[in-house]
Amino acid sequence: MADLQHQIILVTGATSGIGEVTARELARQGAHVIILARNRQKAERTQRELIATTGNQRVDIVLADLSVMQQVRDVAAQLHDKYPRLDVLVNNAGLMFGAERQLSVDGYEMTLATNHLGPFLLTSLLLDLLQKSPAARIVNVASMAYRFSKPTLSDLQSEQYYNPMWEYGNTKLWNIMFTQELAQRLRAHGITNVTTNALHPGAVATGYGQQSGGWLSAVLALGRPFMLSPEKGAETSIFLASDEKVGAVSGGYFSKKKPEPVKSSFNTPANNKRLWEISEALTDTKFLD
Ligand SMILES: NC(=O)c1ccc[n+]([C@@H]2O[C@H](COP(=O)([O-])OP(=O)(O)OC[C@H]3O[C@@H](n4cnc5c(N)ncnc54)[C@H](OP(=O)(O)O)[C@@H]3O)[C@@H](O)[C@H]2O)c1
Numbered sequence: 001m002a003d004l005q006h007q008i009i010l011v012t013g014a015t016s017g018i019g020e021v022t023a024r025e026l027a028r029q030g031a032h033v034i035i036l037a038r039n040r041q042k043a044e045r046t047q048r049e050l051i052a053t054t055g056n057q058r059v060d061i062v063l064a065d066l067s068v069m070q071q072v073r074d075v076a077a078q079l080h081d082k083y084p085r086l087d088v089l090v091n092n093a094g095l096m097f098g099a100e101r102q103l104s105v106d107g108y109e110m111t112l113a114t115n116h117l118g119p120f121l122l123t124s125l126l127l128d129l130l131q132k133s134p135a136a137r138i139v140n141v142a143s144m145a146y147r148f149s150k151p152t153l154s155d156l157q158s159e160q161y162y163n164p165m166w167e168y169g170n171t172k173l174w175n176i177m178f179t180q181e182l183a184q185r186l187r188a189h190g191i192t193n194v195t196t197n198a199l200h201p202g203a204v205a206t207g208y209g210q211q212s213g214g215w216l217s218a219v220l221a222l223g224r225p226f227m228l229s230p231e232k233g234a235e236t237s238i239f240l241a242s243d244e245k246v247g248a249v250s251g252g253y254f255s256k257k258k259p260e261p262v263k264s265s266f267n268t269p270a271n272n273k274r275l276w277e278i279s280e281a282l283t284d285t286k287f288l289d
Contacts, residue, residue, distance in 0.1 A: 010088070088137045202256070
């Protein structure tokens with residue numbers, strides 16, 4: 001078990017599933033853990049449980065709905081006020097939406113806003129805090145669902161065609177492409193103390209898929225007994241957040257704690273760069289240019 005006494009770690013979506021276990025196990029290893037959640041009651045319950053089960057009192061809460069860009073900006077400002085640096089950012093929050101295309105308060109397709117644009121903006125706004133760490137890590141929870149996607153950068157908002165599974169798969173491909181482009185830009189800027197990696201946690205029995213409703217929720221519920229426990233599902237996130245073996249690795253995609261090739265013909269350096277530029281425009285931010 002790593003000694004994380006000197007680490008300040010932010011985990012998004014830590015009120016359930018993989019994120020909750022990730023936050024709990026990192027707290028158990030001594031880290032000062034900050035839970036980013038959108039629901040105060042759930043966040044406070046999780047905070048109490050984490051403190052009770054780990055004995056670590058250093059579990060804080062910050063509140064933000066990642067699909068709302070102003071809330072991401074506000075929470076980043078709070079984090080700057082409260083903490084001298086960040087050692088690890090785990091962009092874990094994410095979900096699949098239902099059969100009907102929904103829009104965020106900023107007018108973006110909800111899966112895109114929650115799974116990609118919010119984490120993109122959060123990472124951009126927290127990069128300076130991460131750079132204050134001697135060795136910082138950004139861990140992006142993607143999914144092998146990237147292989148069940150229909151990626152296009154000309155209809156990122158799925159205005160012409162919306163399918164919840166493909167939309168989810170697209171955003172998980174964006175998570176991987178963002179990770180690769182971020183790693184490349186960090187290197188190009190000579191930033192050697194911040195690494196970033198993406199991962200697939202496995203098929204894990206969590207709250208995942210419940211929001212999507214309909215037949216998909218029913219299928220996922222049927223498959224639940226055959227899925228990994230959240231404890232098993234969090235292993236690769238925890239590994240990438242804390243294991244010294246991957247301290248210097250950046251731009252990778254991991255599954256079962258091992259690097260894996262990304263099998264998507266859409267995953268080209270040109271598309272990674274274009275996705276970055278579009279994401280900057282949509283979130284009204286610029287970083288590592
Ligand atoms: N479970 C799987 O089989 C599987 C497989 C591959 C990848 N993943 C990925 O693993 C990650 C964690 O998912 P999970 O399976 O643990 O699902 P989960 O149990 O549904 O947890 C999702 C977490 O994200 C939070 N969240 C959702 N939307 C948010 C928003 N707009 N702002 C802030 N927080 C938000 C949720 O908060 P609330 O409690 O408020 O809803 C919850 O804490 C996701 O990125 C998912 O894509 C999961």
